[in-house]
Amino acid sequence: MDLKRESILCIDLKSFYASCSCIKRGLDPLTTYLAVVGATDRQGSVVLASTPLMKKKYRIKTGSRLFEIPKKKEIHIVNAEMRYYLEMSMEVTKILHRYAANEDIHIYSVDESFIRVNPVERIFGDKWAIARRIKKEIFEELGLTVAIGIGENMLLSKLCLDLDAKKTTEGIAEWTYESVPHKLWPVTPLSEMWGIGSRTQKTLNRMGIVKVGDLAHYPLELLEKKFGIMGNQLYYHAHGIDHSDLGAPIMLGQISFGKSQILLRDYPDKEEVKHVILEICEEVARRTRSSHKAGRTISLGIGYSKESFGGGFNRAKTMDQPTNITMDIYKVCLELFDKFYNGDVVRSIDVRLSNIVDDTELQLSLFDLEYPKRSRLGYAMDEIRRKHGSASLLRAVSYTNAGTALHRSKLIGGHKG
Incomplete structure (x- = not known):
């Protein structure tokens, strides 16, 4: 097999949200005890990030809850500042553009990027030299610490980052095809x-x-x-x-479109839960259409409240025809919900669409001649929201006490700006 051998760097901004919050306050991320939470006024609020010392000494990490954080003077608890985090992420991207063209940079998430450097190794030195330069410039100019995995393809660089580079003293490691058997x-x-x-x-x-x-x-x-x-x-x-x-997408066969939501409060009423499921289906359908895709397999995950001793279920159903229409997805979710819901108090909901195809591959069904019209309507609604904001066109359930979309439309990245 002809193996592609490139020089790909996978760059991770370590404890990114927490580090940014420290830097904004003139604090050193490596010596400060700080946790970033979704909302400091809610004891059940989720910890989004914490500094290395916070993880090491107090075992507070992403996914912990505000009420789990000890009440200590040395600990700083701050709200997420998504607008500032995005600004810092853009500054990092500017540094990456010193070393590569647009087509050689892939922003994987707000705190992780891939960059192909083999086209510029003759200018800046080999991949290790470039990795060290990028790491040094990001730290000196922004105060952020990074870990870098080097690989001969995207997958190897990502695996190297997660399994090796993050654990090394220098924060940089390299994997080749020859590394695979022993690494x-x-x-x-x-x-x-x-x-x-x-x-x-x-x-x-x-x-x-x-x-x-x-x-x-x-x-x-x-x-x-x-x-x-x-x-x-x-x-x-x-x-x-x-x-x-x-x-x-590295795992092309696993590509899916979905949304998970931890609810702002417990939902004991099954009808209210259905309202939120509809809102989430709307968002999943929009994300799918934005990539001009459709899917056949619909998954619904329900997490119960700690008041109900946790637990929940995750079930899926595959349809004969792929779809990217809200009400098609919602209909299947309702079927799964009615079949598997046990009546407990709900605190989290996950909806996912997988088994993905291009929406140009959709075939007209003799049993659903209205599908093209409903599909065009979905795209038209997306365009209105794109031009006028996500809250410009909402379903009626979003204005009920159960609805969350109106609240979320005021957030950045799911959190306060």
């Missing part, structure tokens, strides 16, 4: 490998696959029989092989 294959549990979630891990474990090396040596035809195209990708990724272009 990647010993990894366990499987969920430590980027792209493998807990549910896939459980399925693989039941097949006797415990380490990534087990996955790499499992018969390809059996993985494809069990997982379809995803089985093919799991096999090749276990060998460090990835033919994605920069910016393409």
Whole structure:
């Protein structure tokens, strides 16, 4: 197999939100105890980020709750400042543009980016020299610490970042194809490998696959029989092989559009829960249409409140025809909700659309001749919201006590600006 060998850097801004909040207040992120929360006035508010010392001494990390933070004078608790974080992220991107053209940079998230540097190695030095220069300039100019994984493709650079670079003293490491047997294959549990979630891990474990090396040596035809195209990708990724272009989804077979929401309060009324499900379906459909995609498999996840001792369910249904229409997705979600909901108090909702195709591949069904009209309506609504704001066109449920869309439309990145 002809393996693509490039110089790709995967750059992670360490403890980004917490570091930015420290810098804005003139504090050193490496010596400060600080936690960023969604809202300081809600004890159940989720911790979005914390400084390294906060994680080490008090075990407060992303996903912890405000009420878990000890009441200590040395601890700073601050609201998320999304507008400022985005500004800082853009400053980092400006530094990356000193070393690469637009087509060689992929902004993966607000705190993580990929950059292809082989076209400029003759100018700035090899990949290690460029990684060190970028790391130094980001720290000196912005005060932010970064970790950098270097790989011969996007997947290897990402795996190197997560499994190696973040743990080294320098914060930089490199993986090649030759690194895979002794660096990647010993990894366990499987969920430590980027792209493998807990549910896939459980399925693989039941097949006797415990380490990534087990996955790499499992018969390809059996993985494809069990997982379809995803089985093919799991096999090749276990060998460090990835033919994605920069910016393409690395796990193409797993691409999905979804939205998870931790509710602002407990929802004991099932009708109110349905109102929020409809709002979330609207957002999932919009995100899918924005990429001109549609999907056949709809998943609904419901998380129960701690008052109900937690728990919940996650179920999916695959339809005959792919869709990107809100009410199609909502209809399936209602079916799943009515079938599996046990009456407990709800605190979180997740809706996901997968098994993705291009919306140009949709076939007209003899049983739904109105589909093209409903599809055009969805795109028209998206355009109105794009021009006039997300709150310019809302469903009636968003104006009820259960609705959350009106509140969320005033947030940046899901949080206060």
